[in-house]
Amino acid sequence: MSQYYFLPHERIDHLLDYLMALGYNIKGPTVKENSIVYDDIDKADQLPWGYVDNQTPGHYQISKNDEKKAFGFSVPVQSIKPMLFKEKEVLWRVSRDESGKLAFHASESKKKYAIFGVRPCDLRGIEIQDRVFIENAYQDVRYKQRRENLFIIAANCTSCHQNCFCVSMGDSPYADHGFDLAMTEIEHGFVLESASDQGRQCVETLALLPASADQTQKAAENVESVFDKQQKTIPERHKVEKVLKNSWDHAQWDDVAKRCLSCGNCTQACPTCFCHTQKDAPSLDAHQSEHLREWDSCFSLDHSYTHGALYRQKLSQRYRQWLIHKFATWRDQFRTKGCVGCGRCITWCPVGIDVTEEINAIVKGDDQ
Numbered sequence: 191m192s193q194y195y196f197l198p199h200e201r202i203d204h205l206l207d208y209l210m211a212l213g214y215n216i217k218g219p220t221v222k223e224n225s226i227v228y229d230d231i232d233k234a235d236q237l238p239w240g241y242v243d244n245q246t247p248g249h250y251q252i253s254k255n256d257e258k259k260a261f262g263f264s265v266p267v268q269s270i271k272p273m274l275f276k277e278k279e280v281l282w283r284v285s286r287d288e289s290g291k292l293a294f295h296a297s298e299s300k301k302k303y304a305i306f307g308v309r310p311c312d313l314r315g316i317e318i319q320d321r322v323f324i325e326n327a328y329q330d331v332r333y334k335q336r337r338e339n340l341f342i343i344a345a346n347c348t349s350c351h352q353n354c355f356c357v358s359m360g361d362s363p364y365a366d367h368g369f370d371l372a373m374t375e376i377e378h379g380f381v382l383e384s385a386s387d388q389g390r391q392c393v394e395t396l397a398l399l400p401a402s403a404d405q406t407q408k409a410a411e412n413v414e415s416v417f418d419k420q421q422k423t424i425p426e427r428h429k430v431e432k433v434l435k436n437s438w439d440h441a442q443w444d445d446v447a448k449r450c451l452s453c454g455n456c457t458q459a460c461p462t463c464f465c466h467t468q469k470d471a472p473s474l475d476a477h478q479s480e481h482l483r484e485w486d487s488c489f490s491l492d493h494s495y496t497h498g499a500l501y502r503q504k505l506s507q508r509y510r511q512w513l514i515h516k517f518a519t520w521r522d523q524f525r526t527k528g529c530v531g532c533g534r535c536i537t538w539c540p541v542g543i544d545v546t547e548e549i550n551a552i553v554k555g556d557d558q
């Protein structure tokens with residue numbers, strides 16, 4: 191049985207100091223340019239105290255109230271993805287000396303990160319990307335190194351936004367595994383549990399007191415309340431997977447293509463999308479070159495370029511590729527689902543396309 195502790199709000203700094211003394215750089219939610227984003231923090235006062243977020247299809251807005259809560263918002267704009275799988279990074283550099291000899295230099299970062307406040311959906315996003323980048327035929331050494339250097343403090347959800355649908359994906363607002371520490375915010379602080387040796391060591395060093403029965407009860411109530419707040423749903427997953435795999439010529443693909451801009455926002459905001467491209471950037475004097483990897487999207491026209499041909503020229507084909515991969519064929523490829531129900535693709539779609547509505551139009555239409 192888990193032992194629960196209480197971390198008062200005024201002791202968050204002690205936790206951050208402890209992690210920094212171990213050599214961790216801390217990332218946590220903070221307010222930047224009218225958004226809540228993960229960024230470097232080293233003090234509790236940088237957290238988004240009193241901020242809440244309002245997210246609907248194609249809409250995001252934050253506002254401040256008088257509540258002394260650091261995690262009154264639902265999810266930050268971006269997930270943990272860019273901390274492990276960088277938007278753009280140099281994979282290697284090559285230089286040529288006077289004699290014309292080439293030397294290759296690997297590019298790596300040994301920085302250790304601790305993330306304060308990872309939402310359960312983002313935790314599952316990491317788990318899915320682990321399948322892609324580590325537990326696959328080829329291991330991505332950079333991702334693996336960052337992953338091994340990560341200390342995770344999960345933050346159970348006590349609210350959700352209107353586009354969340356993790357419950358319908360078979361998940362929940364609880365972080366159930368994959369963290370060092372997990373916390374639930376209540377009045378004056380957090381109810382905390384540890385799930386790793388490092389997490390236990392942290393609790394012990396900070397000499398945290400056990401949470402009272404009232405505090406653990408209140409924490410559980412706060413998280414339980416989220417189940418009933420989520421409104422978006424999709425049908426049961428076996429049905430979704432079966433129908434989608436047989437929906438290649440469904441009229442809905444042409445319908446959504448009339449609305450979609452092919453901007454790729456949905457894929458950039460998604461914690462599990464991993465499409466990328468690679469290119470070389472040689473210097474003008476031809477003495478050095480960098481080999482870069484950067485995020486791409488299955489909505490990019492040239493992402494399907496293969497041996498002289500584009501095989502997803504039509505927008506309807508690119509949207510179909512994204513949705514069927516995410517909600518059906520991903521499981522064949524990685525033995526897991528491709529969506530965690532965070533709702534970011536709905537919020538950040540400039541024309542408000544809602545993936546749950548597109549799925550329902552196809553799958554429920556199949557019943558009629």
Ligand code: SF4
Nearest residue numbers: 460529530532533535
């Ligand atoms: S498909 Fe949409 S809801 Fe699902 S994980 Fe990606 S961004 Fe979140």
Ligand code: SF4
Nearest residue numbers: 450451453454456539
């Ligand atoms: S964000 Fe919306 S408009 Fe842009 S590619 Fe995705 S579905 Fe299309």
